Amino acid sequence: MIEHLFHAQATLERIPLEDAEIYYLPKLPLAQPTEAVIDRLIDEVPWRAENIVVWGKTIPQPRLIAWYGDKEATYTYSGIRHDPLPWTDGLMEIKSRVEKVADTNFNSVLLNYYRHHRDSMGLHSDDESELGRRPIIASLSLGEERTFLFKHKTRKDVKVLRLKLASGSLLLMRGDTQHCWKHGIEKEKRPCGPRINLTFRRIYS
Ligand SMILES: O=C(O)CCC(=O)C(=O)O
Numbered sequence: 525m526i527e528h529l530f531h532a533q534a535t536l537e538r539i540p541l542e543d544a545e546i547y548y549l550p551k552l553p554l555a556q557p558t559e560a561v562i563d564r565l566i567d568e569v570p571w572r573a574e575n576i577v578v579w580g581k582t583i584p585q586p587r588l589i590a591w592y593g594d595k596e597a598t599y600t601y602s603g604i605r606h607d608p609l610p611w612t613d614g615l616m617e618i619k620s621r622v623e624k625v626a627d628t629n630f631n632s633v634l635l636n637y638y639r640h641h642r643d644s645m646g647l648h649s650d651d652e653s654e655l656g657r658r659p660i661i662a663s664l665s666l667g668e669e670r671t672f673l674f675k676h677k678t679r680k681d682v683k684v685l686r687l688k689l690a691s692g693s694l695l696l697m698r699g700d701t702q703h704c705w706k707h708g709i710e711k712e713k714r715p716c717g718p719r720i721n722l723t724f725r726r727i728y729s
């Protein structure tokens with residue numbers, strides 16, 4: 525059965541998935557054409573490459589990132605406090621549209637820039653304590669359609685779910701989703717264009 529969340533702006537379609545609560549909106553209306561939003565973000569955001577340690581070797585993450593938010597929306601990992609960049613007008617405008625559809629308020633956004641088909645994000649859950657027990661996460665996709673993979677953390681009998689995230693689409697994850705599932709972005713076999721993802725969250729500090 526498909527349930528819906530009705531809000532003033534748009535209808536989110538519930539995607540049936542056990543132990544999870546996820547919704548999908550194919551197209552979130554934006555103030556500018558998607559292409560213009562992508563070009564602007566690519567040009568204006570101070571993208572950075574974070575390092576990760578794989579098998580004892582330090583290598584750059586296979587994507588670029590940037591973190592924006594309210595002043596107090598800091599997060600700490602590896603003992604280091606990370607401060608967000610201040611909101612730009614453009615990001616604030618997108619945030620208010622996302623908040624209307626998601627029916628909640630966010631105080632930070634992580635931007636991920638997948639430059640080409642070899643950029644990706646490994647399986648993980650957004651379950652850091654700063655995000656609270658059952659976080660609401662709204663994820664806007666712009667640019668190349670990429671595959672979002674969901675894998676249950678403990679149940680072998682539940683199949684993995686592959687979702688194609690269209691340009692302009694919004695994916696909303698809430699309830700037990702982070703508790704029970706991991707998610708990530710797969711690499712593509714064939715060359716493809718860039719994709720930018722904006723993941724809106726609420727950080728409790
Ligand atoms: O790029 C995506 O759609 C996934 C981003 C994500 O999972 C994250 O930033 O935690």
Ligand SMILES: [Mn+2]
Nearest residue numbers: 648649650707
């Ligand atoms: Mn995530």
